[in-house]
Amino acid sequence: MSNEIKALTMPKWGLAMTEGAVTSWLVEDGADLREGDEILEIETTKITNVYESPASGVLRRRTVEAGQTVPVGALLGVVADRSVPETEIDAFIARFQEEFAVEAAEAADAAGPEPQFADAGGRRLRYLVMGEGRGGEGAAPLVLIHGFGGDLNNWQFNQPALAEDRAVYALDLPGHGESTKHGVQGGVAELAEAVGDFLNATGIQRAHLAGHSMGGAVALHLASDEPARVVSVTLVCSAGLGEEINADYIEGFIAADRRKEFKPVLEMLFADPSLVSRDMIEELLKYKRLDGVGQALRAIADAAFAGGRQAKVFANDLDRIKVPVQAIWGADDRIVPAAHATAIPEPHRHVLGGAGHMVHMEKAGEVNRLISDFLTVR
Amino acid sequence: MSKKSYRQAINEALAQEMRRDPTVIVMGEDNAGGMGAPGDDDAWGGVLGVTKGLMPEFGRDRVLDTPITESAFIGAAVGAAATGLRPVAELMFVDFLGVCFDQIFNQAAKFRYMFGGKAVTPVVIRTMYGAGFRAASQHSQCLYPIFTHIPGLKVVVPSSAYEAKGLLIQSIRDNDPVIFLEHKVLYDEIEEVPDEPYTIPFGEANLTREGDHVTIVALGRMVGFANRAADALQKEGITCTVVDPRTTSPLDEDTIIESVENTGRLVVVDEASPRCGMAADISALVAQNAFKALKAPIRMVTPPHTPVPFAPQLEDAYIPTPEKIADAVRHVMA
Amino acid sequence: MQLNREELLQSYRTMCTIREFEERVHSEFSEGGIPGFVHLYAGEEASAVGVCSHLDDRDNIASTHRGHGHCIAKGCDVNGMMAEIFGRGDGLCGGKGGSMHIADLSKGMMGANGIVGGGPPLICGAALTAKTLKTGGVAVAFVGDGASNQGTTLESYNLAKVWNLPAIFVVEDNGYAESTASVWAVAGDQSKRAAAFGMPSYELDGNDFFAIHQAAGEAVERARGGGGPSLIHVKLTRYFGHFEGDAMTYRQAGEIEVARRERDPLRFFRQRVTEAGVLEAHQLDEIESEVKRLIDQSVVLSKAAPPPTPERLLTDVYVSY
Secondary structure (H helix, E strand, O other): OOOOEEEEEOOOOOOOOOEEEEEEEOOOOOOEEOOOOEEEEEEOOOOEEEEEOOOOEEEEEEOOOOOOEEEOOOEEEEEEOOOOOHHHHHHHHHHHHHHHHHHHHHHOOOOOOOOEEEEEOOEEEEEEEEOOOOOOOOOOOEEEEOOOOOOHHHHOOOHHHHOOOOOEEEEOOOOOOOOOOOOOOOOHHHHHHHHHHHHHHOOOOOEEEEEEOHHHHHHHHHHHHOHHHEEEEEEEOOOOOOOEOOHHHHHHHHHOOOHHHHHHHHHOOOOOHHHOOHHHHHHHHHHHHEOOHHHHHHHHHHHHOHHHEOOOOOHHHHHHOOOOEEEEEEOOOOOOOHHHHHHOOOOOEEEEOOOOOOHHHHOHHHHHHHHHHHHHOO | OEEEEHHHHHHHHHHHHHHHOOOEEEEEOOOOOOOOOOOOOOOOOOOOOOOOOHHHHHOOOOEEEOOOOHHHHHHHHHHHHHOOOEEEEEEEEHHHHHHOHHHHHHHHOOHHHHOOOOOOOOOEEEEEEOOOOOOOOOOOOOOHHHHHOOOOOEEEOOOOHHHHHHHHHHHHHOOOOEEEEEEHHHOOOEEEEOOOOEOOOOOOOEEEEOOOOEEEEEOOHHHHHHHHHHHHHHOOOOOEEEEEOOEEEOOOHHHHHHHHHHHOOEEEEOOOOOOOOHHHHHHHHHHHHOHHHOOOOOEEEOOOOOOOOOOHHHHHHHOOOHHHHHHHHHHHHO | OOOOHHHHHHHHHHHHHHHHHHHHHHHHHHOOOOOOOOOOOOOOHHHHHHHHOOOOOOOEEEOOOOOHHHHHHOOOOHHHHHHHHOOOOOOOOOOOOOHHHOOEHHHOEOOOOOOOOOHHHHHHHHHHHHHHHOOOOOEEEEEEOOHHHOHHHHHHHHHHHHOOOOEEEEEEEOOEEOOEEHHHHOOOOHHHHHHHOOOOEEEEEOOOHHHHHHHHHHHHHHHHOOOOOEEEEEEOOOOOOOOOOOOOOOOOOOHHHHHHHHOOHHHHHHHHHHHOOOOOHHHHHHHHHHHHHHHHHHHHHHHHOOOOOHHHHHOOOOOOO
């Protein structure tokens, strides 16, 4: 029993999110909640996702209606024990709303952590850091490595949650996001070298790595080359565990320069294609229009995935990589088959239903828990 | 990525292209400003400061102030383009077209065709257009339909800072003569614009809103107005697709036609005069190609067929507004 | 600026080529084989050749509606030109330009021009390119007395001077802007106009190849050396009408015959070089026969050539669209 009252607030998913619309409540007033329960659906201009309860207790009050759009940080509801009197709940809400109004006015410009740039071996790499700790003292930091055509925003549903335990770095690989586009030769080795240089540039001695898709192959490569620097590797729908990869996706991603052509390509990423929003497409088109992106993606695709075959497969070398590895997959992955997960032995293999290649977005809560648990014991 | 104004986005596009390609030069009246005068160098950077800072970085050889001599310097830009430079010439106000049009439509536009495909004339003419500045009849027009009428010219009408930077870089790299029209009221509008150079291809419309009931096609400053109208109408249960063609030549006909085939209703918004304008042109396009899809007559939202007036009350009445656009949408929904 | 034998022979050959070309276009036009309208340069050869013999591949010229002579003098292919005038698919511009728009940018010929006064701003641009890229090139605008009154021409004088461009303006004053006499239509005089813009200028007899060659040489040297623009005013006689079919009722009876007899630039050239003993008459005769064969051949080829294929209607509007 506790007298604590906990606020449910509009999360900030990704750098650009300023507000979200509550599309529906999945639980009723008075519901018993466990931490991690899905309680409502939130739609941003970029994506729709479920909001999971950050606390256990009773949903004492819902302060927004379905259909309402509210700013990041706004009160969505209140969780507390049944023993907490209504008057205290009312007082809590009143106080929160008053303070939030003041903070919102002040914070209108200073909205959360800003991305920074590191000079990694002559490459300018963008990264975003959340949470605290640099390894050595306390928890080793976690470095998140996106996949082909992605960027640090791919971890928007993961980075804030994972940053509660440690410093979490998400970076843009060369040729991606806002990192250097020029001089990319392609090849997983080059990208792994860039991540190694990034660790040097940011003063990270040892780190957990989590890589999505091609980023997983990059993590494996680094773990294989410099095992002393890698505490653990989490592979999310990863490349590097088998030959097969969806060439239609890779080529379609490179070729599409119109929304209409791009949409079906991006829909391959999700179990639920309706998650591909117009803003998501627009953001990616904006990325693809940047000077050098076309050449960089072409070079990477040619070096790493020529002819729909992955050039570098670590599956048979995994025992030589002296670093704990886990794999998380979406059962409906249409880019890299979930069967590739079998390269990783139980219990560190997790294939989640109802999710595709972007399992860390579609099943963010579950993925976050799996990563968090895996890292905590290391 | 950072927030930039339309003006800054254009300036950055020019600077980045000048750094990338030594054949890119800019010229125009007061483009640096202060040439030959006793005061500051780079005194103006164009009459509204769009080119400010270029001269200190690139020097007087690549940022050329001109006398007030539009025929000569627009023609010189065309001649320089035909012989190996990539000039970006600034025609201060598009209204000044009247004193240099020959060099644009008889020379630049026709070289390639007349000379059997052997000429390449990569000139960009940047020019300010549009009403809203209390600048009266000779400094407020939207003459892009006139350029659009001329085969051989490409015509670009950017609607925001992001659009302006990518479309200007595309214009500079393009190998055909490009007229790049900047709405003077948009110069201080701010949005996120990538710091890196990027290009937006010509002839590809942007859908700034997607809805089921009505297609609104709008250009330049009118895109923002159409978005506001669409957002207001959404509260009434009417959802609109807003199409920003970005370029009037080439025109993304397919996107417009496809959208009307989906919605069945068309409102075209154009700040240019109504006769022989883009609104009429796009209406004809849809009438010819998607007539059977139309559930209501096409509506055009344009100014009246008058010069742009001076008095603020008159000018405000002249310019299309989000309210007028919303009314037109309600009308086609009725 | 002494010309050697080779240069003299070449200059005569070019002038003869222009003359023969124009005479043939005249007769072919009257026989109805040439569409549209043509403006002939016969009688004005010394100007084009006197100026262009100083120019090379770095240099650009812009011409006028009366442009055949400038094209030939700047090195355009004569067969291609003739085919173009006949509207053939293998014409220099694929049959899409015709007489008034013959151009070959690879030869520095920026086009004949259907707009009177169209050329001067363009050559300011070509001169700016040369100056910016430091090619050492110069740019020349040929304009008529009619174009000398256009704002574009006067604005270009100003811009060329203000920007100190390697530009040369050659005013070919044949006495008539269409049917209107230049003595009536031109206020003041051409040299004083140049002086008002701070440009050196030359007043020349347009029939005297050597005078034009001398003056143009100075102007080109000045321009290449960074000394800015010059103006050359040449007075000459056009042997045909403004356009083919012009009855020329505004001209004095016998005007052309007298000019052909007494002041013809080719005859003048021949007389000077043979009297000075630099060239033999038979060398010049040989050139004339060779040129005649060349032009004959160009007409035969042009007449036999097919018109442009219909799909060419839609090509070459843009580099890409």
